[in-house]
Amino acid sequence: MSDNERTVQYTCLKCGYKNSWTRDEILQRGQEVIYRGENEVIYSLRCKNPKGCDQRMRIAIARQEH
Numbered sequence: 001m002s003d004n005e006r007t008v009q010y011t012c013l014k015c016g017y018k019n020s021w022t023r024d025e026i027l028q029r030g031q032e033v034i035y036r037g038e039n040e041v042i043y044s045l046r047c048k049n050p051k052g053c054d055q056r057m058r059i060a061i062a063r064q065e066h
C-alpha cells in the first residue's frame, strides 16, 4: 500500500487539458505555495498541455510522514 502510487487528476480550467500527476511528480515539479497545518501542503502545478499553457492549479497533498 503505497501512497506514492496515487495519482491526482484534474482538467485545466483554461485549456481543458486533462492533467494527471503522480505524487512523485508533484513533489519534484510542483511548487510549494502554502503549508496548511502540519499534514498538508498546497502545491502549484503548471498545466501539462504539450501545446503550452501557463495555467496553474493548486493541489493539496498530504505530507509524507517520517
Ligand SMILES: [Zn+2]
Pocket (backbone or CB within 6 Å): 012, 013, 014, 015, 016, 017, 047, 048, 049, 053, 054, 055
Ligand atoms: Zn491548460
